[in-house]
Amino acid sequence: MTNDSKDSTELNEIRTSIDKSSIKDLDNFNQEQAAYFADFAGKDEEWVEYRNKKLLRKVDAHLLPLLVLMYLMNFLDRNNLSQARQGTLEADLGMKGTDFNLATSIFFIGYLLMQLPSNMIITRVRPSLYLAAATTRIVDSADIPKIIEGTITIAIGLCAGFLLPDYPANTRWLGEEERAFAAWRLLRDINETDETRSSSVWDGIKMALKDYRLYLFTLLQHMNLLSQTFQYFFPSIVATLGFGNIETLLLTVPGKQISEVCGGEHTNKRPVWFATFLTSVIVTFTAAKTKDRSIHIIVLMLVAAIGNAIATATTSLGARFFAMFLMPMGAISAFTIIVPWIANSFPRPMVKRSACVAIANMIGNTASAYGSYMYPSSAAPQYIPGGSANAAISVCVALMALLLRVLHQRENKKLEIAEQEAAQSGEAAETQDRRGLGFRYVY
DSSP states (O other): OOHHHHHHHHHHHHHHHHHHHHHTTOTTSOHHHHHHHHHHHTSOHHHHHHHHHHHHHHHHHHHHHHHHHHHHHHHHHHTHHHHHTTTTHHHHHTOOTTHHHHHHHHHTHHHHHHHHHHHHHTTTSOHHHHHHHHHOOOOOSSOHHHHHHHHHHHHHHHHHHHHOOOOGGGOTTSOHHHHHHHHHHHHHHHSOOSOOOSSOHHHHHHHHHHOHHHHHHHHHHHHHHHHTGGGGGHHHHHHTTSOOHHHHHHHTOTTOOEEEEETTEEEEEOOHHHHHHHHHHHHHHHHHHHTOSHHHHHHHHHHHHHHHHHHHHOOOHHHHHHHHHHHHHHHHHHHHHHHHHHHHHSOSSHHHHHHHHHHHHHHHTHHHHHHGGGSOGGGTTTTHHHHHHHHHHHHHHHHHHHHHHHHHHHHHHHHHHHHHHHHHHTSOOOOGGGOOTTOOOOO
16 A cells, blocks of 8 residues: 555544544434434545535525525615616705715615624524515605515515525425535534534634634725725716716616617617626636635736726726726626635634624725715716726735735645644644634635
């Protein structure tokens, strides 16, 4: 037997012994589930990979459609303000100067105040009911379109309460063996089960605040969200292209091809948000496949920087329209990678992960409170202050992603050395937060 195969065999034996010994401490699992766990631990990697893919396909098919609808309605609802500005909102309410910017800032106060409490509460109550309650809201009575849109959101929220699962152990549309396998995946990957009360909420917050990487990831998300502040003024920015109100709003509608009239000729334009959607789907897929986060973020944020630079440097219609695509395709697509990267980087315990995600979101969203002042109406049509600042901020996000990549590589080397030393001494490797053997940070 070669040294490589011998080392591999020893590591597999250590992994198996850890998996099996962990079963004894799982008071929340009954004997039948423990038997499943022991059986799964004895399977080869090919079998585990096959079952893993099969389970994930089933989970995605059940969860994604509803979650996408929930997020879509959330996005539509919170962007009503920027859409209404293209109408007579400011005139009707007597707004002038920076009044609209102030209204946009106030809108996010509730988001900021509730981020941390919300993520802590969801570790103590049923996630399906909590998410359903958060999605459902009171509908204003001013105009019919708003009532219709709000009613749709409420209907989706009510459905979520019945259709969304809570944890693998109580997911109704999974079979008994599938539920056990889903729970075992968590135990095997990051030594975490469905147990949500192993640490108190306050313990989770303290663990989060002691991890230096939280502050770096928070800064990363904050700067990325700051680079996205253009989207709350996007209709106003697109309006500088010279189209009418209806055409401008249509240009910001996601997922449709629209027809506009320019000089009596009909031309088809593929809207910005549809291109952003496609980009987000593609980069999310490739990031998962390649297990890369930082390089994707770096490239996307440089694209956003170029878009902001073009938008502020020229008044050419074609160039500015092209820049309108680059800005969201870069910054917003990068955000879809940053959020899961944060969650992946703080795997356990659940209360710590929830606290880290909440703190990053809470401080990150403060960008929307003051970033709204970067695009005053007096700076039209090029919005040089906001565009120039966002170009520089986008570059900073790219540099921060590079720094986190280097730090995670360094942390992974420490984990590898600890496991090698443990294997030589015949003891279990002690990893930060008691992570499972073989855990590595994604970068």
